[in-house]
Amino acid sequence: xxxxxxxxxxxTEHTPAREAATSGLRLAVAAEKLxxxxxxxxxxxxxxxxxxTAPEMMTALALERTTDIRVGTGGILLPLYPAAKVxxxxxxxxxxxxxxxxxxxxxxxxxxxxxxxKITALARTFGRRHGLVSPEPxxxxxxxxxxxxxxxxxxxxxxxxxxxxxxxxxxxETATAAYRAAADAHGHASHTTLAVRVVxxxxxxxxxxxxxxxxxxxxxxxxxYDGPIPSIxxxxxxxxxxxxxxxxxxxxxAIISGTPDRVYAELTTLAExxxxxxxxxxxxxxDPDDRLTSYRLLAERFRS
Numbered sequence: 001x002x003x004x005x006x007x008x009x010x011x012t013e014h015t016p017a018r019e020a021a022t023s024g025l026r027l028a029v030a031a032e033k034l035x036x037x038x039x040x041x042x043x044x045x046x047x048x049x050x051x052x053t054a055p056e057m058m059t060a061l062a063l064e065r066t067t068d069i070r071v072g073t074g075g076i077l078l079p080l081y082p083a084a085k086v087x088x089x090x091x092x093x094x095x096x097x098x099x100x101x102x103x104x105x106x107x108x109x110x111x112x113x114x115x116x117x118k119i120t121a122l123a124r125t126f127g128r129r130h131g132l133v134s135p136e137p138x139x140x141x142x143x144x145x146x147x148x149x150x151x152x153x154x155x156x157x158x159x160x161x162x163x164x165x166x167x168x169x170x171x172x173e174t175a176t177a178a179y180r181a182a183a184d185a186h187g188h189a190s191h192t193t194l195a196v197r198v199v200x201x202x203x204x205x206x207x208x209x210x211x212x213x214x215x216x217x218x219x220x221x222x223x224x225y226d227g228p229i230p231s232i233x234x235x236x237x238x239x240x241x242x243x244x245x246x247x248x249x250x251x252x253x254a255i256i257s258g259t260p261d262r263v264y265a266e267l268t269t270l271a272e273x274x275x276x277x278x279x280x281x282x283x284x285x286x287d288p289d290d291r292l293t294s295y296r297l298l299a300e301r302f303r304s
Contacts, residue, residue, distance in 0.1 A: 001271055002135075002278040003302050005031045005039040005295065006074050006195050009052030012229040012286040020051035021058065023288050028062035030292055032069035034299040037278065040074025040104055048226045049217065056089050063097045070136075072102025074162070074195075074280070075144045079112030083121040091129060099133045099140070104162065106144035116153040119143055123157040135277070136160070137191045144195070148175035155182025160191035163274065166282055169254040176274045194276040198256045199283050200263045200294050200301075209235070210294070211257035214284050216240075218254075219247045231286040260301035 009024045011017045024041065031039045041058035044050040052058060055073035062071045076086055090103040103126065107115055119141075126139025133140065143154035146167035154161040161179040163172045176192050183190040199214065201207040213235040220227065223243060230238070240248070256266045267279050281298060285291045 038070035075104035151179035158188035166197035
C-alpha cells in the first residue's frame with residue numbers, strides 16, 4: 001500500500017501564518033526523504049487555521065525543492081475557476097517538472113452546476129496531453145470527495161478518487177464502491193485513495209495528547225471559533241464547555257492515533273474496507289517537530 005501526505009498548511013501556536021508555507025515546504029522535503037509516494041497541498045480561503053490559499057503555488061515551490069516525490073494539489077476548488085485555467089496552470093508545471101505533477105480538484109461546500117462537466121473537460125485535456133504513468137490515473141487527475149456524490153463523476157471521467165475519511169469517517173465504503181462501479185461501467189481503471197487524519201508518537205500518552213489538541217481545534221471550529229491549531233500545553237490547561245465535550249465525542253472518531261503499530265493496523269484495515277491502494281495522511285500538530293516525528297514513525301512502520 002502506498003503512503004502519501006496531504007498538507008493543509010496549518011497555522012498553529014508554534015507556526016504563525018507567515019511561517020506556515022515555509023513549514024509546509026520543509027515537510028515536502030522531509031516526506032521525500034522518508035519515502036512517501038506523494039504530497040498534496042490543500043486550498044482554503046479566509047481561514048485562521050490554514051494558510052494554503054494557492055495550492056498551485058505551493059506545488060510549484062515544492063517541486064523546485066524535491067526531485068522524486070509526486071507533488072500536487074489536494075485540491076484546487078474547481079467551482080472557483082474555469083477548467084481551462086486549471087489545465088493551463090497545472091499543464092505548465094508538468095511541462096517544467098514532468099510526470100510527477102498531480103492535479104487534485106474538489107468543491108468543498110461550494111455549489112457548481114457545471115462541476116461534473118469541468119471534471120470531464122479536465123480529464124479529456126490531461127488525457128490528451130500526458131502519457132500513461134503507472135500506477136497513476138490517466139492525466140494524473142484526481143477528484144476529492146467526502147459525501148459520495150462526486151465519486152461516480154470521477155469514475156465516469158476516468159479520474160482517480162480520493163475519499164476524505166477525516167471529513168466523514170462513516171459511509172466511505174459506499175462512496176468508493178460507487179466510484180469503482182462507475183469507472184468499470186465506462187471502461188476505466190479505478191484508482192482509490194483514502195485521506196485520513198492521523199497522529200502517532202512513540203508513547204500512547206504522547207499520541208493521545210496530540211490527538212486531543214486536534215480534537216479541541218476541530219470542536220472549537222465547529223462551534224464558531226476558527227483559530228490556530230493549539231499546542232498540547234494549551235489543551236492540557238483548557239476548560240472544555242459541555243457543548244465542546246459533547247462535540248468532541250463525535251470528532252474524535254475521525255482521528256486515527258496511537259503508537260505506530262496501532263496506527264498501522266487501523267490504516268491497513270481502513271484501506272482494505274474501502275478498496276484503497278493508497279493512504280493519504282493528514283497530521284495537524286502545533287509543533288512542526290511533532291508533525292515530522294509522526295510522519296517519520298509512520299513511514300518507518302510501513303517499511304518494516
